[in-house]
Amino acid sequence: MDGQQKENPFGGRIIMHVDMNAFFASVEQQRDPNLRGKPVAVVGSSKRTIVTTCSYEARAFGVKTGMALWEAKRCCPDLILVVGRNREYTHISSLIMQLMHDFTPLVETFSVDEAFLDISGSLTLFGTPENIAHQLKARIRERFGLTCSIGIAPNKLLAKLASDMQKPDGLTFIPLDQVAPVMDRTPIRDMCGIGKKTEKALTMLGIRTCGDLGRFPVKLLRQKFGIVGEALHRMGLGMDDSPVVPTDESDQVKSVGHSMTLEHDLEKREEILRYLLQLAEMVGRRMRRYGVTGKTVCLSVRYADFYTNFSRQLTLPRYTNLSADIYHGAVTLLDSVQLAQPVRLLGVKLSNLRHQDEQLSLFEGERKKAHLAKAMDEVNSRFGEFSVTFGTLLADDAKKGSFVISPAWRPEGIRKVDVE
């Protein structure tokens, strides 16, 4: 087997990439039949939100993810705006990921609506790769009424490419002998990992398709791109040996953070502090839940002009996961800079993580702090986040918590952020 794998540059693997079609919008269309067949855009709950996903009907009008609402409305005046229910989406996503585990234990959540499955070992049980794909699609449709596009290929790179080829509700299989012709047809920009900049640089070299890239002298690529050149060369050949890493085994989480775009730009220190406390509590809460502590606090700020942002970090004297410590770190950082503009976005992150020390404190004061955090956490676990919280956070009625599903969201473990 090993020898065979060495000869075969693609290994003996069969990888599947599942991409949910217009995931959030489809969930909404399932919930409300009136939305079906109509241009729907899912947007955030804040006043100045953007389109997070839109239905295929809306896409036909040119509506795209990331558009401001006025922009989307200009493309499609009949566009129906639906405020996203992130909690529902993460919940359904977790259920779909669970469903995938019926076919293989090797499921890697790539984002809330994408996953890789290594089905190399599942064929004896379920027959052909296509058969698995059909079964999975049928189950997802049956249970959730949702469609997905599936790509099957010898590795993750090609599987992702394949799932993109046919949307919605597609199934594309790139068998080994088709890799070269497919590469020749595929423009480099379609390859996951080649952005606008790289595309431009490659076009300058006369490279337009992945086939061109694979044939281009690797030496020249190395000269121009450094070690990335090597990776680009392999990409051009459609080669990728990165394994499908099941979510629970993926490498250790390096930081825990939350950020939020504010309802309106803030200038007053005390108002900013209120959000920092809220973010610190969210970070601390998640760290305590998963038993980790951290030492480096990072504060990130984006200004009202949307383009300028900065982040500062500082190392705390000791490892902590207490919200108060994280907050004090963030405030120290805030006070170390002169804000140039009103603030649009705030983020607090704790890194330099380690497993929580379960060492108890000798002094009652310290023990009380730990007990207090634990008691608050228990109440909030039972009655919902921020049921018990700091007095300063009660000053406004604004909703608290996470409203955005981060790309790092995972169905389990510390990356599982509960969103509102």
Added chain:
Amino acid sequence: MEFSISKETFTKALQKIQGIVEKRNTMPILSNALLEASNGMLHVTATDLEVGMKSSYPVTVSKEGKITVSAKKIYEIIKELSDEEITFSTKENDWIEIHCGKAHFNIVGLSPEEFPYFPKVNDSIFVSISNNFLSEMIEKTAYAICNDETKFNLNGIFIKASSEGDKNVIRMVATDGHRLSVAEKDFEGTISSELSKGVIFPKKGIYELKKIAEEENGDIMLGFMDNSAVIKKDNTVIVMRLIDGEFPDYTKVIPANNDKKITISREALLHSLRRMAILSSEKFKGIKLDVQSGNIEISSSNPELGDAREEQEVVYDGTPISVRFNARYLIDVLTVLRDDQVELDLRDELSPIVMKPTAKEDFMSVIMPMRL
């Protein structure tokens, strides 16, 4: 200024202050040593504004004067010179000339005018304490000093004296919030108001004090002035600024109702803990003690490495109890004790334990467990 000095004396004098000079480059003058030649003596001074040290040595002074120079560089130079008489002189613009055998050095110095003031010490303020006594008490407590700089009141050793019955007792206490060590000794002499109130010696000063206490036999003079402690031994004076903070009421932390008393051989427990601690890591640092009548099982389990356990005989006849500790905390204490037998007093798995030499009252360590 000009003086001549033997290599041996100069090396010793410079070596002594290496621990004092400021390592961070906040004020360049603080990484320098002040050299003063007067009355047939060379005075070498270094300070980081927290802890200062001044030592004096008889030398042949041909011209009195003073200069400052990088403490580290001059030490490196003197160390490497040949075993001959060294001539040290200053020239214009704070330049320094060193001659020894065939070697010549011209070194840049800094004006002595910028060097911080070193207080003049009045000899009447001192009480005398035996050096062995001090070094032993420091050894038994210093490892528990807190390194977290935000808990500045714990960054040192708390020293307090009181008269109890017909004798005077001096106590040293250090804690990092997880463990606490208290050493005490009877002492003779008067108790100064500072000592009766209790003072916190900074960690750096404590280590310097320990160094000179261990150097040669002889009493150490201890006194206080202007929120500083002054320590004098032979030709050396150390002045350290006391930590301006309140040491927590440590007596509240010492448990009174730990009725599960275990007696065990110190050596056996120490070696056993060291073996078991090999399997602990940053992530899994706890070791578990399971005590039952007549024996103790010490075990350690690390999902990433494996597990280990070992049994030891103990004197104990109470109900079984299990408790988990950071092995380091127990090892630190067992390492500084010299006694054959130690006593562990426990209550339950979430309460602090007391560890002390059996049948002795001059030392005790209180250690908080980890969650089981």
